[in-house]
Amino acid sequence: MTRQKNVPDKNFAALALQANERARARGLLNLLAESNADIRQGVDAKLLEKETDLKNLLAARLENLTKVLNGKSDNTTAAKLKNEIELIRAEYDQTQVQIRAASPRYAALTQPKTLSLTEIRNEVLDAESALLEYALGETKSYLWIVTKDDFQTIELPAKSEIEKTARAFYDSMTARNKNIKFETAEEMELRVRQSDTDAKEYSKALSRMILAPALPFVANKRLLIVADGALQYIPFAALTVSNPQSKERFLIENNEIVSLPSASTLAILRRETKNRPLAPKTLAMFADPVFDKQDERLQTAIADQNKIAPKPKFRVENIAMSKNLRQGFSRDSDSEGLNLERLPFTRREANLITSLVPANQQQKTLDFEANRQTVLSAKLSDYRYVHFATHSFINNQNPELSGIVFSLIDENGKDQDGFLRVNEIFNLKLPVEMVVLSGCRTGLGKEIKGEGLIGLTRGFMYAGARRVTVSLWDVNDEATSELMTQFYREMFGAKKLAPTAALRQAQIAMLKDKRWNNPYFWATFIIQGEPKN
Numbered sequence: 062m063t064r065q066k067n068v069p070d071k072n073f074a075a076l077a078l079q080a081n082e083r084a085r086a087r088g089l090l091n092l093l094a095e096s097n098a099d100i101r102q103g104v105d106a107k108l109l110e111k112e113t114d115l116k117n118l119l120a121a122r123l124e125n126l127t128k129v130l131n132g133k134s135d136n137t138t139a140a141k142l143k144n145e146i147e148l149i150r151a152e153y154d155q156t157q158v159q160i161r162a163a164s165p166r167y168a169a170l171t172q173p174k175t176l177s178l179t180e181i182r183n184e185v186l187d188a189e190s191a192l193l194e195y196a197l198g199e200t201k202s203y204l205w206i207v208t209k210d211d212f213q214t215i216e217l218p219a220k221s222e223i224e225k226t227a228r229a230f231y232d233s234m235t236a237r238n239k240n241i242k243f244e245t246a247e248e249m250e251l252r253v254r255q256s257d258t259d260a261k262e263y264s265k266a267l268s269r270m271i272l273a274p275a276l277p278f279v280a281n282k283r284l285l286i287v288a289d290g291a292l293q294y295i296p297f298a299a300l301t302v303s304n305p306q307s308k309e310r311f312l313i314e315n316n317e318i319v320s321l322p323s324a325s326t327l328a329i330l331r332r333e334t335k336n337r338p339l340a341p342k343t344l345a346m347f348a349d350p351v352f353d354k355q356d357e358r359l360q361t362a363i364a365d366q367n368k369i370a371p372k373p374k375f376r377v378e379n380i381a382m383s384k385n386l387r388q389g390f391s392r393d394s395d396s397e398g399l400n401l402e403r404l405p406f407t408r409r410e411a412n413l414i415t416s417l418v419p420a421n422q423q424q425k426t427l428d429f430e431a432n433r434q435t436v437l438s439a440k441l442s443d444y445r446y447v448h449f450a451t452h453s454f455i456n457n458q459n460p461e462l463s464g465i466v467f468s469l470i471d472e473n474g475k476d477q478d479g480f481l482r483v484n485e486i487f488n489l490k491l492p493v494e495m496v497v498l499s500g501c502r503t504g505l506g507k508e509i510k511g512e513g514l515i516g517l518t519r520g521f522m523y524a525g526a527r528r529v530t531v532s533l534w535d536v537n538d539e540a541t542s543e544l545m546t547q548f549y550r551e552m553f554g555a556k557k558l559a560p561t562a563a564l565r566q567a568q569i570a571m572l573k574d575k576r577w578n579n580p581y582f583w584a585t586f587i588i589q590g591e592p593k594n
Contacts, residue, residue, distance in 0.1 A: 062203055062214065074214040075178040078205045081196045082175040085287070085323040108160050115153040122146045176325045181207055184328040190592065191279040192324055194287040195271070197223055202289075204271065206278050207324075215274045220290060223270060227291040230263035232256075234299070234581055235534045257579060261301070264580075265309075268300040272312070276302060283317040283561065283592055287324060294533050298568060299584035311580070313568050317561045319528075319592040322519060330591055334527055337492060340445045343422040343553075348411035348450035350431040350468040350479065352401045358428055362472040401466060407450035410499065410542035414448065417553045432468040433481050437489075442525075445494040450545075453498050453517065453531075454480075463517060465498065486520035495560055496521045497530040499545045499586075518589045528560060528590030540582040544571055548586075559594045 065073035126142045176184065186192060192207040197220035206213040217223065236256030241249070271292065286297055297320075298313035312318065321327055351358055408427065415425045424444065426435055431451065441447050452466040464482035471477050498517070518529045532541075547570050551563035558566065564586065571583035 062216075065214065074205070075212065077203070077214075078181075078194065078207075079175055079177050081194065081205075082323050082325050084196075086175060086325065105163055108156060108163065112153070112156045112160060115149060115156060119146065119149045119153055122149060174325070175323075176328055178207065178212060180328070181324045182209055184331065185285070185324050187593075189283050190285055191282040192285045192287065193275055193279070194324065195289040195292055197290045197292070204275060206275050208278065208282070211278060213275075213278055217271060217274075223267075224291040226263060226267045226270060227295050230260060230267050231291070231295060231534075233260040233263055234296070234584070236260075237537075237581060238535050257581075260580070264299060264301040267295070268302055268312075272297075272300055272302065279316065281315070283319070284312075285319055285321055285324070285327070285592060287321050293320075296533055296580065296584035296587065298565075298587075299580035311572065311584075313565055313584075314572070317565050317592070318587070319561045320587050320589045322589070326522070327591065330522060330527060333525075334492075334591075340443055340493065342424075342444045343418045344415065344446045344448065345424045345426075345439065345441050345444040346411050346415055346448045346450070347426045347431045347436065347467070348448075349404065349408040349427050350451050350466070351429055352403060352452075352466070352469050352479075354470055354474060356403060359470065359472070359474055362429070363474065366473075401452050401469075404451065404538050406538040406542040407499070410450050410545050411448075413542070413546040414549045417549055429468050429470075429472045432471070432477065433479050436467060436481060437485075442490050442492055446497070447491065447493050447495075447526075448497045448499060448545075450499045455517075465517075483517055483520050486517065487523050489521075489524040491521065492525040493527070495528045495530060495588075495590075496526045497545070498532070499530070499541055522590060526590065528588050528592075530560070530564070530586060530588050532585040533587065534585050536585045537582055540571070540577050543574075543577060544568070544583055544586065547571070559592075561588055561592050564588055 062074060062077045064071070065077065122142060122145055126139065126146065129139050129142060181192060186207065186209050188209050190208070192205070194205045194207070195217075196203045196205075197217075199221075200219050202217035202220055202223060204215040204217055206215065233256045236253050241252075244252070284297070288295070288297075297318055298311060300312045301309050302312050302315065303309055411425055411427065415423050424439070426439075449465055453464070454466060455463050464480050464486070467479040467481065469477065469479040518531060521529045544567055547567035548563055551558045551566045552560060556563075556566075568583045568586075571577040577583060
């Protein structure tokens with residue numbers, strides 16, 4: 062980008078954009094390696110073993126050659142090693158070609174091809190879309206704006222300045238989620254009211270900093286946002302923008318918004334799903350699992366089995382995971398451990414959403430049956446939409462422990478593994494239009510981390526989902542039920558809107574409802590992946 066400034070006619074900015082795409086691909090590979098994600102779906106194990114052996118052999122021969130060249134060995138030894146290296150490299154390259162042919166999905170993830178500016182325009186964008194790609198740097202940051210017929214680069218402030226404002230915005234937006242010891246109801250009300258005021262100011266400040274320069278180029282466009290750093294966990298929908306009449310609006314009122322890990326990711330998704338037939342059925346719904354042995358449903362189940370009257374109803378209490386599992390989990394409150402309380406409105410959410418779908422086009426799984434084994438054994442590939450109305454959890458220290466929570470006990474009261482972890486998600490077979498995590502406890506917390514969240518969304522994409530809907534913070538159970546019902550009503554009703562357009566309309570509807578017009582209630586949900594039908 063510095064060279065672009067010095068030699069503006071050489072188009073170094075386009076090369077910088079491509080380099081940023083390449084860096085994002087490497088970052089994902091590092092994350093996958095750290096999380097021990099198993100991404101070998103559809104690949105011949107012998108081919109992978111051969112690739113690993115050749116890679117190790119090549120490294121060993123290169124190390125030997127380095128020692129020979131630095132020593133006093135004759136030229137014959139060096140020439141022999143060089144010849145061996147060329148032969149091994151040729152066989153290694155040929156093995157990678159075989160892997161790409163056998164599993165394009167695996168190859169696209171492990172041997173990513175990053176797009177040029179021309180390819181982004183041809184493979185990612187249409188006339189109604191604009192790409193906003195960010196790169197945050199120590200001394201300055203950059204925003205690339207790409208449309209079908211325009212390319213702009215904008216210099217932004219340093220990463221520290223942007224992230225400071227982004228974190229303040231996030232913290233003020235999620236003030237309701239904080240649990241402060243000995244705080245009275247009146248004190249909490251005052252704190253939240255002040256945080257709501259602060260959120261408005263931070264929204265304006267962040268918008269001026271990272272968004273305002275782009276607005277003249279993206280009016281009425283569908284925005285494909287490739288964020289960076291803390292911006293990955295900021296709801297762009299809730300950023301405040303001004304129109305020519307100086308009237309302030311939220312960005313979602315002007316634009317459809319979709320998030321992308323990178324522009325290249327969308328091109329890969331489209332290549333993988335091109336000409337893929339739609340699943341025969343519409344919706345698989347999982348909701349309201351049983352987490353707690355004090356849950357009234359267990360008392361009822363035991364009473365039914367023993368033909369005795371059930372005990373009085375119990376209030377659903379929070380439960381915590383065992384100490385060895387809970388260590389390292391992010392959380393919004395200051396309490397220890399990951400607390401999982403029943404989400405009663407997920408049942409209402411499930412009933413309302415499935416009422417929009419013919420009975421023979423849906424599968425609704427509730428209570429004890431909403432368990433991990435059902436998810437793994439169910440034919441979810443028969444459905445176009447898969448909806449998990451339950452808790453998700455994020456472990457930033459150990460991303461491989463991130464996942465989704467299903468019933469933790471069975472109808473007999475026995476403990477069972479209810480955690481579907483990220484490494485298992487990568488090997489699901491889900492050629493679906495969308496996966497929705499509506500009860501998502503992303504727990505990004507004060508540090509606004511989320512490596513596990515990235516792993517979850519990419520895991521579902523690798524499993525075959527064209528798009529994934531997740532939340533950026535814990536949100537009111539009832540508000541989520543309202544938003545999700547409206548979301549599906551826009552998709553399955555008379556308008557038959559695409560998911561990104563449907564989410565926008567649902568968020569605008571919430572914005573117009575006095576009960577839920579605070580962005581805390583509606584801005585948490587984002588869509589990652591395919592922006593169009």
